[in-house]
Amino acid sequence: MGRIDFSVSDGIAVVVLDNEAKRNAVDAEMRAGLTEAYARIEEDDDIRVAVIRGAGDKAFSSGGDIDAYQENSSFGPDGGGPPPIPRPWPIWKPFIAAIQGYAVGGGFALALACDLRVVGRGARIGPTGLWRGAVQGAQQSQRLTRLIGLSKALELLLLARTVDGEEAAAIGLAQRVVDDESVVDAAMEWARTIAGYSPWAVARTKELAYQGQNMELADAFAWEADVALEGYRREDALEGFSAFTERRDPRFG
Structure with a gap:
């Protein structure tokens, strides 16, 4: 067994x-x-x-x-x-x-x-x-x-x-x-x-890749743009870009 x-x-x-x-x-x-x-x-x-x-x-x-x-x-x-x-x-x-x-x-x-x-x-x-x-x-x-x-x-x-x-x-x-x-x-x-990456951003990246295959290209582009905009408004993006300017590794929650 x-x-x-x-x-x-x-x-x-x-x-x-x-x-x-x-x-x-x-x-x-x-x-x-x-x-x-x-x-x-x-x-x-x-x-x-x-x-x-x-x-x-x-x-x-x-x-x-x-x-x-x-x-x-x-x-x-x-x-x-x-x-x-x-x-x-x-x-x-x-x-x-x-x-x-x-x-x-x-x-x-x-x-x-x-x-x-x-x-x-x-x-x-x-x-x-x-x-x-x-x-x-x-x-x-x-x-x-x-x-x-x-x-x-x-x-x-x-x-x-x-x-x-x-x-x-x-x-x-x-x-x-x-x-x-x-x-x-x-x-x-x-x-x-x-x-080491943002869990939210990783999950949405996978979801976009899979689900976008079943959509018209224009619709997929629009959906990706919406998700990306949502990502830019999250704390993970603030942390990631702040870490870049401060020359340190990001710490994603």
């Missing part, structure tokens, strides 16, 4: 998928733990950014626990199928996936649900549902086409193809590729940077 390890330090929540014996496959207890972790990240004002990683160095997550699915008769005419794994949207705090080893199936879906992905060069990530006769679900087809474009997404989806870290970065699936042993450190470096 796996578990979710959850910790918070200096505004950074670290969520560890811990089921090493099964390449961090997500079982029922872990699904419940993820739901709890997401709720705390969303509700706790002291948390500014989250990092999701797998336990050990062999896998981020291999997806759902297939043995458990079969025991629960999830497949076949009366099966309910595996439950969805991802969520982060519409949580407006940033999520960073630190990917070592395998991130396939539902594990790939979970990585796609994050906003930033740091991958190791030796990682293998991609949609693998077709290997098992299943549709690439858990939001994979919708997120992947938006992330890397329809043409490349169809290649990965229809061939059920995994890619290594270098290719993931080249096609825009990951934003940063590093040596495998440096993945967590690199993800935490980004998390510390984000945690």
Whole structure:
């Protein structure tokens, strides 16, 4: 049985998928733990950014626990199928996936649900549902086409193809590729940077980026202008610009 390890330090929540014996496959207890972790990240004002990683160095997550699915008769005419794994949207705090080893199936879906992905060069990530006769679900087809474009997404989806870290970065699936042993450190470096910014400004930046994609361009521009004006009127902006003129680091609440 796996578990979710959850910790918070200096505004950074670290969520560890811990089921090493099964390449961090997500079982029922872990699904419940993820739901709890997401709720705390969303509700706790002291948390500014989250990092999701797998336990050990062999896998981020291999997806759902297939043995458990079969025991629960999830497949076949009366099966309910595996439950969805991802969520982060519409949580407006940033999520960073630190990917070592395998991130396939539902594990790939979970990585796609994050906003930033740091991958190791030796990682293998991609949609693998077709290997098992299943549709690439858990939001994979919708997120992947938006992330890397329809043409490349169809290649990965229809061939059920995994890619290594270098290719993931080249096609825009990951934003940063590093040596495998440096993945967590690199993800935490980004998390510390984000945690140092205004939480309100970070959340609104993420919200504008996501929600603006569904708007007419003129409407999106107008909305962004309104949000930016609101930001300039907040204490964080006063602190940020004051710190610049006073040649010191800002201290955002």
